[in-house]
Amino acid sequence: MGTEVDGKDEVIKATRQRIKEGADLIKIMATGGVLTKGNHPGAVHFNVDELKCICQEAAKASLTTAAHAIGLNGVKNAIKAGVNTIEHGYYLDKETVDTMRDLGIYLTPTLLAPTLLQKNSEHIPQHMIDKIEEIEKEHRKSFRLALERGVKIIAGTDAGTPFNNPGQLVEELKIMLEEGMTTAQAIESATYLGAKCLKVDSLIGSLEEQKLADLIVVKGNPLEDIRNLKNIQHVFKGGVRLYPDQIH
Known part of the structure; x- marks a missing residue:
């Protein structure tokens, strides 16, 4: 599913190849992550010009772009490049969330994933636990800030991470409620807003005639x-x- 690339020419070629193969969404690893050993979550993986090339190629094919972005600099780079969604967004500040709100960029916070890692820490490699302990304290704080400032938030669990099996979306919604969402907002984040973000709201996401x-x-x-x-x-x-x- 993934391709390692360097430089604008390579990211353009890789994006076009994914489109040729039938991808209906392009996901970008804008920063490091938690699961890969030796990979710091805040590390920036692409510069803005490279990210812009990916977003532009996806837009030509009417595809949305999702950026895995944990560190603040990576989030800012992805926003400047024109991504449609920020996945995770552990580190956010007021300026960043206000920009996301004004540009209509969605946030998928995936609050459940780190929660499950911490609950099952005795079964998780230590390098993952160390990184989660370093960054998780900012995660919910950033979620609350985005919610407060009016960012469009959609529900996702990051299923596939350890102990994070499909079918736990309600657990994600429960955490959203704990952090300040109303029940109606949480349900909308898992239905209509998710469909709208993926540009399929003309077909699904709400109960209306012709859908x-x-x-x-x-x-x-x-x-x-x-x-x-x-x-x-x-x-x-x-x-x-x-x-x-x-x-x-």
Whole structure:
């Protein structure tokens, strides 16, 4: 899925290759990460000119761009380059979140991923734990700042990281509520705003005429208790009920 590249010519070629292969979104590793040994999360991986080339090539194909960005300098570079979403955003400041708000750049905070690492620290390599302990104290602070300043926030779990299996989106929403989101905002972040960010809101993300009837029916009111979203009674895809009859 990924390609190591250096310089503007290489990033252009790699982006075009991903598009040729059928990618419907281009993700950029704008900074280092937590999982890779010897890789500092705040390290900047591309300069602004390289990032701009990637975003421009994606835009030509009407694709969105997502930047994995933990450190503040990497976040700022990605914003200057024109990305559509910032993934993680552990380090944010007022100027940065105000710019994201004004430009309509989305934030996917993935609050669950570091929480699961910390909860399962006895099973996690020490180099991951060391990095999480260094940066996590800023993570929720940055989320609260983005929420307060009106940045559009969408729900994602960063599934695939240790102990972070698919199906835990409600756990992400619960953390968002703990950090100040309203229940309605959290649900919207996982439905309409996510669809709008990915430019598929004309088809999915809300219950409206002429849209695909992709929806779940749950027992209980999720506005009263977000955990009711896990009490799934029926799943509809394109108006056809798939659960409990066809999903096992």
